[in-house]
Amino acid sequence: MSSTTTPSVVVIGAGFGGIGVACVLRRAGFTDITILEKADGIGGVWRDNTYPGAACDVPSSLYSYSFAPNRTWPRRYSEQPDILAYLRRTAEAEGVLHQVRFGTEVTGAWFDEGDGVWHVDLAGGETVTADVLIPAVGQLSRPIVPDLPGAATFAGPAFHSARWDHDVDLTGKRIAVVGTGASAIQFVPRIQPSAAQVTVFQRSAPYVIPKPDRAYRPWHHRMFTAVPASQQLGRGATFGIGELLTTALTAWLPLGRLADLIFRLHLRVQVPDAELRARLMPGYRIGCKRLLFSNDWYPALTQPNVDVVTGRITEITPAGVRTEDGRVHEADVLVYGTGFTATDFLAPMAIRGLGGRDLNDEWADGARAHLGIAVPGFPNMFLVYGPNTNLGGNSIIAMMEGQFGYIRDLVRLVAARPRSYVDVKRTAADRFDTEMRDRLGRSVWVGCESWYREENGRVTTNWPGLVREYRRRTARVDAAEYAVVGPRLRQGA
Incomplete structure (x- = not known):
């Protein structure tokens, strides 16, 4: 540590979480920051997901940092190139872009109790040392490709939507799409018009409701620039609607029935064929899986060159499915x-804390962290977008900004005592974990299989309440929940 005010910080990942926490730390005066990014550019999911139609399902006024508003979003719901460009501009304007080391993959990290520092191991054999370690790798960074029999025998190109092969011309091709999640409902309508045939293999139908999107006009941009409060008003209204949607999906059943009615009307209007509508009707309660927003998914499925197949896939053959x-x-x-692989937090990195304890062992029955940020026995390691911080109906940026401020204050605790380390008390972490298990055990998310849940049924991804509650609980660090261990204590004095 160079001084009592500038502990060294290593951030893993240069997506919205990693860039955002670095910005907040820099604004607080902590400038000794290194961001390790395995790819050749920043952006995280917005760098990787370049499939046709890739866009956010949260309005851009809210899917952006509160400290870096963008007055020139082209649409209410912006698409991938514009979101990535925004993040790049913000990283450069905030002075963090030059602190990113690209092409640097982290394989593991271990905490040196004697010196109170983290040693971060890189794929090339180098080790980086830091006082504070902030993993910000997100929950949606490692694609799942199902292990289907015969997959390797398929004669044509095959790829995951998050690794879209733009060298493959889909014009006039017969395309098999496995899955009907948030990505598929965006790219299928884009590839359908030029394809000879699109066959969509659906394991379970999603709930899809209208997306209130629109293009912004020049007068919108002039208004947002001349009267910033007008954009702030829209941001606040969107946040309130997101909180209401969360309530509808998790707590207030009458409001949930209204959301279900909107879905049914949307499906009925856009899919006239009763047999197809039956195939597109979910068999679980609304909100149990991610609620999706689209105006063109259902119309695309009604086209003569599209078929929705609900039968189970048994194998991939050279000719097809x-x-x-x-x-x-x-x-x-x-x-x-x-x-x-949303529930595989920090995988495949090997993280070791006090006494060499393995984080994989700590999380053997499911990941957990106090407020989704701190893990007992892993001092000076603070997670961004960690366990139980995902949302079902609002902006993850709003959640992460609560984490940014909380982590900033934890770094201040570290800075106040040279060579000290800050470790959340197990009693505090266990109390929080018990609360999460209890609340989530009564939530809508335990009613079906989804990427929110572990194989043992535990929900490790989602936050059970409103963003407002989370922001309140992360507004300040409760010092009684943490042990600040100084060098003399470590030496047994």
Whole structure:
């Protein structure tokens, strides 16, 4: 540590979480920051997901940092290139872009109790040392490709939506799409018009409601610039609607029935065919899986060159996809829209804390962290977008900004005592974990299988309440929940 005010910080990941926490730390006077990014550019999911139609399902006024408003969003719900450009501009304007080391993959980290520092191991063999370690790798960074029999035998191109192969021309091709999640409902309508055939393999139907999108006009941009409060008003209203949606999906059943009615009307209006509508009707309560927003998903599925297949996939053949009825659905290209390993937090990195304890062992039955940020026995390590901080109906940026401020205050505790380390008390972490298990055990998310849950049924991704509650609970650090261990204590004095 160079001084009592500038502990060294290593951030893992240069997405919205990593860039955001670095910005907040710099604004607080902590400038000894290194951001380790395994890719060749910043952006996280917005760098990786370049599939046709990739866009955010949260309005841009809210899916952006409160300290860096953008007055020139092209749409209410912006698409991937504009979101990535915003993050790049912000990182440069805030002075953190030059602190990113690209092409630097972290393989693991271990805490040196004697010196009170983290040693971060890189893929090339180098080790970086820091007083504070901030993993900000997100929950949606590692794509899932299902282990289907015969997948390697497929004769044509095959790729995951998060690794879109833009060298493959889909014009006039027969395309098999496995999955009907948030990515598929965006790219299928874009590839359908030029494809010869699109066969969508659906394991379970999603709930899809209208997306109130619109293009912004020049007068919008002039108004946002001349009267910033007008954009702030829209941001506040969007936040309030998001909180209301969360309440509808998790707590207030009459409001949830209204959301269900909106879905049913949307489906009825956009899909006239009763047989197809039946295939597109979810078999679980609304909110149990991620609620999706689209105006063109259902119309795309009604087109003559699109087929929705609900039969279980038994194998991939060189010619296409075989389903349980024995039929082979021939395809030239195979696209997986099968999501991410959301519950594998920090994998495949090996993280070791006090006494060499392995984080994998700590999380053997599911990841947990106090407020989604601190893990007992892993001092001076503070997570961004950690366990139980994902949302079902609002902006994750609003959640992460609560974490940024909380982590800033924890770093201040570290800075106040040279070579000290800050470790959350197990009693505090266990109390929080018990609360999460109890509240989530009564939530809508335990009613079906989804990427929110571990194999043992535990929900490790989602926050059970409103963003407002989380922001209140992270507004200040309760010093009684943490042990600040100084060098003399470590030496047994």
